[in-house]
Amino acid sequence: MTTTTGHQAPADKGLKTGALGLWSSVVVGVASTAPAYSLAATLGFIVAYIGLQTPAVVILAFIPMWMISVAYSELNRASPDCGTTFTWATKSFGPRTGWYFGGWGILASDILIMASLAQIAGQYLFLLFNNTSIGASSNWVLLVGVLWIVVMTYICYRGIEVSANFQKALLSIEAGMLLIFAAVALIRVATGHAPAGHITPSLSWFNPLDIPSFSTFFAGLILMIFIYWGWDTAVAVNEETAEPTRTPGRAAVISTVLLLAIYAIVTLAAQSFAGIGSHGIGLGNPDHQGDVLSVLGHAVFGRSWVGSVFTHLLLLMVLSSAAASTQTTILPTARTSLSMAVYRALPSDFAKIHEKYLTPTVSTVAMGAVSAVLYVIMNQLSAGNVISDSVTACGIFIALYYGTTGFACAWYYRKTLTKTTRDLFMQGIIPVLGGLILFFALGWSFYLDWETTTAQEASYTSWLFQFPPHWRVGGVSVIVVSAALIGLISMIAYNVARPAFFRGEVLTRSTPVLVPEQTGLAVGTPPSLGSKDVPEDAPLVPPELADGD
DSSP states (O other): OOOOOOOOOOOSSSSOOBOOOOOHHHHHHHHHHHHHHHHHHHHHHHHHGGGGGGHHHHHHHHHHHHHHHHHHHHHHHOOOOTHHHHHHHHHOOOOHHHIHHHHHHHHHHHHHHHHHHHHHHHHHHHHHHHSSSTTTTHHHHHHHHHHHHHHHHHHHHHOOOHHHHHHHHHHHHHHHHHHHHHHHHHHHHTHHHHHHHHOOOOGGGGGGHHHOOHHHHHHHHHHHHHHTTTTTHHHHHHGGBBBBTHHHHHHHHHHHHHHHHHHHHHHHHHHHHHSOOOSTOOOGGGTTTTTTTHHHHHHHHHHHHHHHHHHHHHHHHHHHHHHHHHHHHHHHHHHHOOOOOOHHOOOOOOOBBBBOOOOBBBHHHHHHHHHHHHHHHHHHHGGHHHHHHHHHHHHHHHHHHHHHHHHHHHEEETTTTTSSSSIIIIIHHHHHHHHHHHHHHHHHHHHHSSTTTTTTHHOSSSSSSSSSTTOEEHHHHHHHHHHHHHHHHHHHHHHHHHOOOOOOOSOOOOOBBBBGGGGGOOOOOOGGGOOTSSSSSSSSSSSOOOOOO
């Protein structure tokens, strides 16, 4: 029998190893955030909360993101498992915390955002062909959105290298057009050719003390956290990456820094060119808060044939951005459910791997199917407004599992934190500070949406209790509570049906190790991937090696 010490190699789940290098991992990490889509769908809402200090929030939101990327990097060094927060939180705090805060946090956030991604993809496809008569609630947009999910699911099904190469092409278009857009906008402001309402950039925009209120700051912060979210996909594909203990963590940190540069430049340019007014192309105009780039494209590039070409490239960029994020949302979610199934926290069917493509089959298809069904339901409710609320709800779950990762890092390394000053900061202080910031933002955002006087301001939909005390709560709270309850019920049900994982018999701090050689089954390999003689509830870690510390 063989045990592992120090840095642990992941349990063999059947994925294609060594498929991605550092550059491919960075591309996956940046593309997963969908910078163009995120700015198009969210920048207007942030400006509505924050005003001229939006660039300050862009920088401040980067701080907890960078802190958590450090936590990901440090935990990945010790345990490069595609389950990421699920695996690390389980090893640090136990199976229930790992399943709910890690596993369900990732699954819920990814599924919730798919509706918005599909919606943007559907709308921008029609805008690309100059069809502005089809509204967001149109069934044609719904059909295109569903087909978009199907296509991206298939690409993920075909293999990690196909997915990475597709991302490189999409990100090249996206990053290039964003920089061109920002450069042209700033040049027109500097040369006096910007439209009425433009504003000369000022250092005061970066002063957080000028933000209107504490509440509006955190409302904007939770949305900005959503804009940064997605770089952790670079770590979720760690088992398919060369040097899995080193490359994914570096890619995550590099991705957050690149995102800061992109968001700071584009936000500064858009705000300076359009202003924050509530009319015309102003970023505060409620008529296009959910899609600022399509409006700004015509204003920045003009109506000439050259301007039309660049405007359509900008629309294509947002469309490709939504495509990239749809695909890279499916990737980590499928791998999280794969890891959960491998460690018997989900049914073993979710651990099935395609013999040729070496990708999770059931996990990938299930992610796409559930996302499509939820998108259809949301699209039919409140003329699509619930989809806008799902973005904020997604931000709450992001803060949940990112924050959990920060705390898990410090607890995982708690016995060695004081060995060096570097370890104290990189494995303890920085991750914990990131976790505290995100958990506070999570709690404050939820409080604002639950509070009767602010529920309608914080959400696009609201719901009135039909019994005393007749609270009116925002749609964000309804979505978050519903998703949280579904996760809790699912965890309890699976705990009853398959208790081995929840008894700590499968995944502990000492996992992975190898089981006795005569079984031929590696730790983490479900019966469908190894010996058919091993029962479903058999412990993967022999009792004498299990370490619940």
